[in-house]
Amino acid sequence: MSSSSRDRLSRLALLCMACGLAVGCSRREHWMNDTYPASGVVLVNGEHAEGALIMLFPSDGPVDVRNSKPWGVVNADGSYRLGTYELEDGAPPGEYDVTLVWSLGLGPDRLKGAHSVPEKAVMHVTISQTNNELPPIELSGVSVLPPPTARSGPLTP
Template sequence: MFPQQLILIRERLSVSLLAVTLVFTVGCGKADWQADTYPAMGTLTINGETPVGALVELHPKGEATDVRNSLPWGLVEEDGTFTLSTYEMGDGAPPGEYAVTIKWSPDVNSPTLADRLNGAFREPGQSQWTVTIAEEDNEIPAIEITDAKVSSSEQAGKRRKRVPGPDLAR
């Protein structure tokens, strides 16, 4: 090959690599269907204790947050705080008014339908808490549940609803 042909091939290869890089860079941004989110955090206590691993979930009171009806959520940390996430860890929540639900799994490391709170705070339509997420950093007012009936981890795990079908545990 002649030097001019090598230069031409190298230039075309460089342009192609640049185009591919731009496509992947643009593709890594926010998806078209995602709503803008704003940082939001709060605290939760149950009967004066920290419910480590409890799930705090926000349900829109009006229109869905996006076409996929994504729900902002956070897990309670050892210090009682939770940080909301919708699309990525800690990204916050879209602006709007929400009903708050709470579920406390017996074991945060094993997803289950069991709830140490016996489902008392799981229904958005019966929620006693409403929060508004604004287009700014948001501090959710402290949620303090008193006189809650809390099952031990073992009790909550045993009370799971049996799913119809064969008993495969035998």
């Protein structure tokens, strides 16, 4: 086999391997659905619910084969942006029940589980194939546990 034939064969082999990797990568991502930007604001008794976790549960069945759920964490200004597969990448289109848990660190849910499961959702939303500004979540007159305080000194049993 001549040197030029070996070079062509090597290039062809590399091309086939590259195509195989590309196909493999696209298969890996094939289960993901398209996502669209989605954001909103959370206020509890007039205060920004910094650190609260928003999670969307699909009403129409799973959004993908892995049963992914869009989620977001509330910022200091009360805003959040949803992500499903990556941080703040948006949510797949569909109907969702929105849950809210407000625990800081390992502490208890400051809302005492009042909106932690789809059956107790704070609202129902539709994510469409556009930029989605979700209605504000405004809970008022609700009983809220105080935020955890820093302990001084060593922990005691």
